[in-house]
Amino acid sequence: MSRIRTEEMIINMGPHHPSTHGVLHLVLHTDGEVVTKIEPKIGYLHRTFEKHAENLQYNQVVPYTDRTDYIASMNNNWTYAMAVEKLAGVEVPEYVEYLRVIFGELNRLASHLLFFGAFGLDSGAFTPMLFGFREREKILDLFEMTCGARLLYNYIWIGGLSHDIPPGFIEKTYDFLNDFYLRKDGKDALTEFRKLLTANRIFIERNADVGILTKEDAINLGVTGPALRATGFPWDLRKTEPYSIYDRFDWEVAVGRGEYGSIGDNMDRYLVRMKEMEESAKLIKQALDQLPSVKKLDVRSAVPNRIRPPKGKEIYFRAENPRGELGFYIRSDGSPKPARLKMRSPAFCNLSALPAMAEGWMLADLVMILGSLDIVLGEIDR
């Protein structure tokens, strides 16, 4: 009897696929269920952000940064604002810095909560999505009462903020933190998440030892953020090169320890984000505690009227986004518009590690590995 003829099947995953988190197109070469080769195709959401920025004044670019990584708009605003402040030499008041930390960390929480939900969905569990969104909703409410927007905030301006916090904001944030991790009666959100998903045997089986990324590979492929920290490398820009006022707070960098499998597997990437949520909440609490002792002033007082950095000056500034290291390279030609603006997108670099991580794994694992990278296509395509 002759052998049954078998051949590779080429299958298009996306751009319309529920688990590609947007319009990512993966061309998969599959041998049965096993994925042997992955070719990511991107660009479906390309909006020429960088070219746009060359035709806009510095402060007008801020709303565009919102739209790159729309899950973490605050952090994008913030990184861009810090880059321009450094370029143009703008001093930011302490009060503004505190609010920026609070909002930046709140948005990091919101982003990780979305990851929690989406990752649960990738693994086939529907309920984590709702649990994650319940908490995220409270954060969005806080944002809405501050700046009126729920997704694209345009809140952190160069040299300041668009609005001061409204009355009642601090109490509401404390309420949120209490529900999120402070209350010790076992009904806080983080404990619920742990019980619902982290402790689930099927979830652990699906993620432990899957999609292992070694420290060397991660560094060589330019992976940053939680995916890099999950390999056991404690690289968090907030700690390693502290910007803003992060050196005033007491917190830890979450790293992968291989609790359920090997270091750098899916489970580690998940756990690092879960731990980061707790650390972010701690940071918010400390910032809120210290806020009353800071001199309150108009948050727009330091916003410069015109920004004209010296001719030929250039800068590369990077900060820790929920997805990893977000960098802005800006070159000035002395005009009110940047001569060149380049954005280093963390999700783009993280995605480039996908073939290295997921080739040889099954289709179902590929979905989980992609989910564990927590990509946002708006940022990849820009």
Next chain:
Amino acid sequence: MQGIISLFESGLGLPELWAFVIGVVVFSLLIFLFIALFVIVAVWLERKVSAVIQDRWGPMRAGLTIQGELQTIADTVKLLMKEDIIPKPVDKLLFILAPFIVFTATFMVFAGIPLGPNAYSGTFDLGLFYLIAISSLGVIGIVMAGWASNNKWSLYGAMRSVAQIVSYEIPIALILIAVVMYSGSFSVKEIIATQDTGYGIFGWFLFRNPFMFVAAILFLIAGTAENNRTPFDLPESESELIAGFHTEYTGMRFAFFFLAEYANMFVVGVLLAILFLGGYAPIWHVAALADIPVLGWFFGSSGFWIILKAMLVVIIQMWFRWTFPRLRVDQLMYTAWKVLIPFTMAIIVLNGIWMKLFNLI
């Protein structure tokens, strides 16, 4: 063949063939009505159960009260009015046939399920065999749907479905042996009669010995796998295969797959009820009620008890769905071949030892 068909044979004075035909048609309509009603209730229930689990309200608008109990009917109307799309590259005959085969298989299972001592369409001495054999026929329709759709994702779903259902048939069949060891018969009525000992729930096979208890849990697991529900919903896993074998289906054709899925949930519930929970035998016999016209019928032979027990299992399956993530293909196979089958075999042996020790044979 007995039951309602015999009513037509004897009562109406018609020629035998006509009586038979009318009996079959009427009974089929009754089953169809039952399935449709059940699905309407079950879909609403599923949405409400998921809402409770997920801290939300679920459907609240459609209906007479404020609980949205007519939501499913509204959904059905929507599905009926949808355009029936048959994509060009599909194998038309198989594509059209597939949903009906899936549904027919489920439908035929209902013919073998007794809802009460007198409410059944037909009993066979090998009733259990019939139920198990027919319930796995649906996989043919799933393969047809997957193959005919001419869609690689659908094909994945179909192939997974075959592997899964074929694997999980085995533990189910082995568990049946454990049950038959106690009942001494493959007849569904006989199995229920053996459990109706007058001691209420203590007559159930579930509580006969510890191994039977484990067997019931294994049956629930294998049954959930058999009807493609989470955590075994690989054939239609939406995060991997979009919608698996029914990706290309729209409108009523899709609704038939949907109908079959929910009806299968009931089948698993009813099988578990028959095998381990005493079937239509009441949880307690109230002698005083037996003579009251309506109540006596309701609590005696209306199918109230078996539907109650089956619904309990259905709700447990819903609970599974909204709490668990999904297994991977190899883990699914591992669970079937390396966990369930050895365990069920051990249960058969231990059951035998138990029965010998306590002189039950």
